[in-house]
Amino acid sequence: MATANLEYAYDSKIEGDIVVTQLDAAINWVRCHSMWPMPMGTACCAIEFMGVAASRFDLARFGAEVTKFSPRQSDCMIVSGTVTYKMATVVRRIYDQMAAPKWVIAMGACASSGGMYRSYAVLQGVDRILPVDVYISGCPPRPEAVLDGFEKLQRKVKREHSLSNLLKPS
Amino acid sequence: MTTYIDVAAALSAKFSQAVLRASRDHPAFNVPAGQALAVLRWLRDEAGFEILRDVTAIDWGLERSPRFMVVWHLYSPAAHRYVRVAADCASDAEPQMPSATELWPGANWHERETYDMFGIVFSGHPELKRILMWEGYPYFPLRKEFPLAGLPAELPDPEVAAETKEKVQAAPMAGGPFVATPGETMSGAEPRARDEAWSESSQKPT
Numbered sequence: 001m002a003t004a005n006l007e008y009a010y011d012s013k014i015e016g017d018i019v020v021t022q023l024d025a026a027i028n029w030v031r032c033h034s035m036w037p038m039p040m041g042t043a044c045c046a047i048e049f050m051g052v053a054a055s056r057f058d059l060a061r062f063g064a065e066v067t068k069f070s071p072r073q074s075d076c077m078i079v080s081g082t083v084t085y086k087m088a089t090v091v092r093r094i095y096d097q098m099a100a101p102k103w104v105i106a107m108g109a110c111a112s113s114g115g116m117y118r119s120y121a122v123l124q125g126v127d128r129i130l131p132v133d134v135y136i137s138g139c140p141p142r143p144e145a146v147l148d149g150f151e152k153l154q155r156k157v158k159r160e161h162s163l164s165n166l167l168k169p170s
Numbered sequence: 171m172t173t174y175i176d177v178a179a180a181l182s183a184k185f186s187q188a189v190l191r192a193s194r195d196h197p198a199f200n201v202p203a204g205q206a207l208a209v210l211r212w213l214r215d216e217a218g219f220e221i222l223r224d225v226t227a228i229d230w231g232l233e234r235s236p237r238f239m240v241v242w243h244l245y246s247p248a249a250h251r252y253v254r255v256a257a258d259c260a261s262d263a264e265p266q267m268p269s270a271t272e273l274w275p276g277a278n279w280h281e282r283e284t285y286d287m288f289g290i291v292f293s294g295h296p297e298l299k300r301i302l303m304w305e306g307y308p309y310f311p312l313r314k315e316f317p318l319a320g321l322p323a324e325l326p327d328p329e330v331a332a333e334t335k336e337k338v339q340a341a342p343m344a345g346g347p348f349v350a351t352p353g354e355t356m357s358g359a360e361p362r363a364r365d366e367a368w369s370e371s372s373q374k375p376t
Contacts, residue, residue, distance in 0.1 A: 085338050086304045089327035092334060118341040120311050120320025121303065129334045 027162040032154040033063035038074035043081030045108040048140040057143040071097040079126045082110040088123045095130050106132045109139045198254035206257040207268045219244035219253055225280035227288045231314045238265040269295040287312035
């Protein structure tokens with residue numbers, strides 16, 4: 001009498017726990033949903049960034065709930081504000097202290113291009129010293145714009161070839 | 171209580187070289203640089219002007235000599251009056267002025283800023299170094315010969331400069347929106363549109 005071959009049948013305990021995916025997608029999924037910002041607040045955009053992080057707009061909804069003031073524990077530097085030449089070297093050194101992988105958002109006109117400060121003292125865009133991933137326009141940007149910029153960065157991270165980048169000699 | 175008339179008369183009587191200076195608001199005096207500290211001390215101790223509100227300078231331009239003038243603003247909390255004292259620097263190439271830090275410790279940073287922007291050396295200052303720009307910056311930005319757009323220079327940190335290959339760059343306004351004179355069209359009214367209508371792509375007209 002034939003009995004059911006339990007050994008080869010569908011086992012919900014096994015099948016239900018398996019998700020088939022690519023390693024890149026898995027790594028990027030983790031990275032883009034736990035991206036801790038490092039608020040490089042140098043001027044008034046930093047005040048607006050507080051609004052982004054606070055309860056009304058709540059950056060935490062996108063996995064960026066821990067605003068780390070230590071570069072060692074953060075993934076995404078948000079340069080919010082005017083960067084003078086005197087401060088530029090500090091910004092660069094803080095960026096160098098961040099552990100890879102790391103990303104940079106230039107928040108607002110000053111960080112993106114120097115803004116209205118066409119001056120002997122102001123760095124004309126933070127992209128001159130840092131590799132910027134996302135620029136956010138505005139003076140200062142609305143919190144919605146910052147959230148949109150952050151989502152753009154998440155989409156960008158999802159397209160990265162993380163595994164090959166990990167194995168690539170630096 | 172010290173009043174406006176009292177200060178002007180008393181100062182002129184006390185310091186014969188102090189000249190009343192044209193002023194639209196508060197009493198103002200031109201004094202010789204050598205007498206400036208004595209005048210300031212007298213104003214503080216005898217006339218009740220106890221608070222030093224500001225120390226700054228004027229650059230009258232390359233054509234004029236004496237070129238640099240240091241200006242002190244004093245306030246009397248009892249009389250609610252201001253007084254302004256100005257003194258010419260003797261040398262145009264290396265302007266100098268006695269420091270007022272022994273009278274008011276608060277003069278320290280004001281004088282550092284004045285040194286930073288105009289290059290006026292305050293003799294007797296305890297730590298005269300730049301306060302806004304970084305150590306080693308080669309120019310004095312508020313001098314008349316310094317262009318509005320700035321001048322190229324090296325970054326403060328040589329390591330960062332080597333890593334990023336970035337320099338301090340001149341940043342011409344390229345017709346920015348922020349300066350205008352009444353009665354003219356915006357584009358033609360800007361001083362920058364007249365003398366610095368140049369950008370990264372088009373050369374500055376000579």
